[in-house]
Amino acid sequence: MSSGQQEHEDYPVRDEQNEAELQESEAGDEMKPVKIPPRPKRRPRKRKFVAGLLAAVLPGAGHLYLGLLRKGITFIFLLLLDIMALLYFSSIGMQINVPLLILLALLIPVMYFYNVFDALQAADRILRFPEEHDPEDGEDIKSAASARRRVRITEPGISFGVMLLAGGVLLFLFRQKPPWLQAFIENSAGAAAAVLLIGLGVLMGIREVAKNMMARAGKERRSRRIGRYTASATLAAVGTLLFLDWSYGTDDMMLLLKWWPVIPVLWGIEYLLIYLFSRRSKPGGTVRRARMDLRGLISAIVLAACVFIVTEQEHYLHLWNRVSLNLTAAAVDYGEAEGHQFEKPPLVVPVELNTSKVSIDAINGDILIHRAAVEDIEIKATVWVDQLDGVLAEAIADQSFVEVSEGTTIKITPQSKAYGESGKRQPRINLDISLPEDRRFDLNVRTMNGGITLQNVEAIADISLETGNGELILHRIFGNVKGKTLNGAVRARNVLGDVELGTSGGDMSAWEVSGAMKLSTAVGNIKAYDSGDAVDVSTKNGNVEVAGARAKLHAESLNGRIHVRSADFGGDWEVYSAVGDIELFLPLTGNYTVEGSSGYGDITTDLPGLVIDKKLISGQIGTGEFKLRVDGNSNLNVSKY
Template sequence: MGKLGIKRRKSRLLAVLLAFGLPGAGHMYAGQHPKGLLLIASYLLDLTAIVRLADSDGGRHLLMIVYLGIMLPVFYFISVFDSLQSMEAEAEESVAFGLAHGILLALAGFALLLLVKPPEALLPWMNELAELSVGPFIIIAAVWLLLQARKGSVSMFKLGRFTAAALVLMVGGLLLWDQIQGRNDISLLGQWWPVIFIMLGFEVIVFSIRFKGAEKKLRLDVTGGAIALVITMTAYVVTQYADIPFRWLDQFNVDLNGAADYGEEKGFRYDKPVMKVPLEDDVSLIGITNPNGHITVRSGDVQEIEVQTTVWVDLPDKTEADKVAEQSTVKINPGAEVALDAKGKDYGANGSKKPRMNMIVTVPMSLSDRLHIEETEEPPIESEPPPLEAESPGEDHRLDGLSATEGNELSEVTEDQADGELPATPDPGEVEKPALKMSIDADNGSVEVAGLALPGGLAIESSSGLVTVSGIIGPVTVKGNIGEVRASEIDGDANVEMKNGAIAAADIEGKLYASTLNGSLDLKRIRDDIEAGTKNGKIKIESAGASVKADTLNGGIELISDTVGGNWDLDSSVGEIRLTMPEDGDYTVYGSVTFGNITTDLPLEASKKTVRGTMGAGTYRVQINATNSITIRRFGPVQ
């Protein structure tokens, strides 16, 4: 009784805390040492395998990682629940170890050692062994389900146990078959899943006939069915995710700010008088803000910045609409930092509705060629000029387009140079003009900017709407929430980030960073490095001039280029990767695929799951990590 009393004084709360801290620790505290040690070893083996597989081609082992991840909460559930059951045991002594316990612990230790410090001879085969183990792992689960059918009271049979076991066995067999044959037959589950109900029906029929008249209770096997569905759905979703129709998300746009607060282009229209803003010589920033309405910025034959505004007021009463429109205007702050801020008069039942204000901002044409002029100016002459040579008529283009006065001044300068007199050089202490930049902030409405030279850069923030940028000299940055971005003919670096929307970019002379959470990327003729990423959408790249880093979770990657001018790193977690690249380049290819096939017409070594080889000098690296399949074609004329 003394020992029993000590046993009962053990804290249930401490056992639960230990079980939560480390699966198996609660059993050790309760005296279930063999079970506790096996739980600890199994849990550590699961964690170590996840880390190992993730570090070694994680996308290739995605399905196995998901299954191992599902096991982690199972370990915790068993640890907490069973350790509490062990606290209720009446045994006076700790559970003794047996032969089976020793064998299992030793096997777990060997497996952990292989994962933590694998032998050099085994390293080349570990990826293949990990992939091939998924099918047998699921088949073992099916056998376990069948063995559970033999346990319990004979007077009660659980309906669905054989159907669940058959389903899991089929999934394991298909995965193993696909790995060995390099096929994708597991996709047939998407067509044949109604057979589950047929199998359940046959189970009911067979056991109704077999035990007709007997006092047999037929109950549904909820646990076995849940296990089978989790295993089956996980295998199908991970292997076929790229083909599941989630593309509708690309067009699913929800205004989180509340579209009801924004007036639309209906009701009464008011064209405001054109507002003019003097353009100072030292202007460094042009800022435009519009909470509700389109923003269009263009260059034109004007001497000052001109702002044309159209106001829409959606009210039934014209008198009230007139008052709203009259108080809706663009607030202007001139100077070195010009600010154009659309201020609409709120109206509506609760005074929160904003009128629609569409802005057209026209800037002098000098802004469109300001940077070009500065770049083409010749530096001051610091040494003896070379002797002037006579030019034939029609060859002197320096006087074209100049007035008579300007022509005479230029003639005087050249005469002075001929006499040995140099023009005055600029004062080194003279302050240079600041690099002009432009910022645009739009909440609800499209933005269009075209044909401007902005050496300081163009920065656009848009909450909702289409953003179009073209013909910009200088760096461009676009950050959006919902909508679409189209950028073209950018002479500088471009940085485009979206939360929900597609990105299209073409003819970028600098580097490009394009990222969106939900949407596709279409990139063409990028001169410098490319970094592109999306969570849900495909990536298409044409004519990559330098390095490429493309990453998508759900979607394929297509890259077509006649040159390989840098390292390519392509990763599609659950999609297909297709490359069209030159045969006469200097690069090394290594690619791996999880489910699907590898096809190529380049002289590369392709197996069922990997492709590798070196072209030319192998200067650059082409790394490919796909799930569904990899296709590499030779670049050539379009058939």
């Protein structure tokens, strides 16, 4: 091949047609705009350490830093609401519910540490999916999986607005402290809590059913949650029991102590049913998976337990009383009624026409309240200062006085000057309070250390007594009385009204109580004579003696003898002694049936109509309208009265 031919092949000559096409192509390229790919939007990388540090400094701040505005505001708002509720319930005049205050106080550290934990978890999720996480501005999400991740992170919904609305109203009410709110809490809080629990339980169940139906129809992809129906049933059951107690004055909530094992049973049944149904393939060939709903079930159990603790504190008085009455015991040293005695000038408190209540809150000293021939309330205070002499003792007495506030509720508060080497010793201030004979007042009396005595007192409706260390003595009282002491004897005589008294350590005696009588002690003997209504007496370690029970009777002793005698039988009787003989003296004429047993002792009777069969006794007197149930492990003697 020649050099000319090679040059012709390496550099072909463009003809006119090729030249025209080339010019047309170049012209088209000039007219067409050039697309430059957009620069990827970079977000500032949220640091996990910074989020955790901010959450530890201020609850909710870590979530705000991560862009989770709703969660951050929720933590801040709930913490503020809890603190306001704690301050409100500890400052209002009604009797403090100590379990409620303790639970509100415990919520603060719980929310704090959960806030730190959740902030760290949210930071991990955001760092794992940074390009898909945009919690607030509502940008498009790339895929369905990304959308599900976004829902798990941001949890949008109507609940945030409801929380702000309801919480804001509560904050306003806690700050303003309207009188009607206190009345509502005292009278209707149980019903309101019951309705909320029932509504929440029913709503959880309906919502779960609706979502499962949508998933079955293919409108929503979700797995079954095992435990949601059990949580729903738990809340609804607790709410129902609470409503029954509020409506009829029963103690149905105490059934939870016996029936709580039903919760794992229901959970197991739910697990098995959902497991079996989840194994069935859908028409498309897919299988719906199931997952544990631990958060929902545990939340329901914790909520139910909190409601039980708050509402049933009266059934473990010896425990909560010790907490309530000794909140400041570690910081107080009580002076005795010895040393130097100083009589304070009498105080005269004018009584208005609308004055209906007298409230006394003391720290150290006996309190005597009685009616006398006076027009207004008169207060005589006696100050005892021990361990000091001369001018020092007189100075302490001069700085100790009784503070009084007037109005519809007269508040009497002894103010004492602490002294001693530790600076915590409180002088003893004994009060002698005279009430007008022509007036009635409801009473609320509380002292940390000292006895309370009421003589010839008439109340409009209720009398409340509470002492940490001292006797409770009642004589010739008109009104319903509730009283408790941690360490001291209790005596009540000639009371026109219901009586509910308790002590952790001390003997108890009651005579001629016209209304229902309830006496309970941890260590001590109980005597109850001539009651006009139901009698409920119980002791953990002591003897029980009941005479003249005319209506319903419940007598119980875990370690002690029980002796009951009555000429009437007008209600159902329950008698039980774990360790101790039982002696019953029953009327020959009456309408009752007898059923009893003795585990290890002998059974004897001289009452016709009763049959003894080994360790059992049974029979019927008259028509058998009422029932007597007696059980024990020692000797049982049933005799005619």
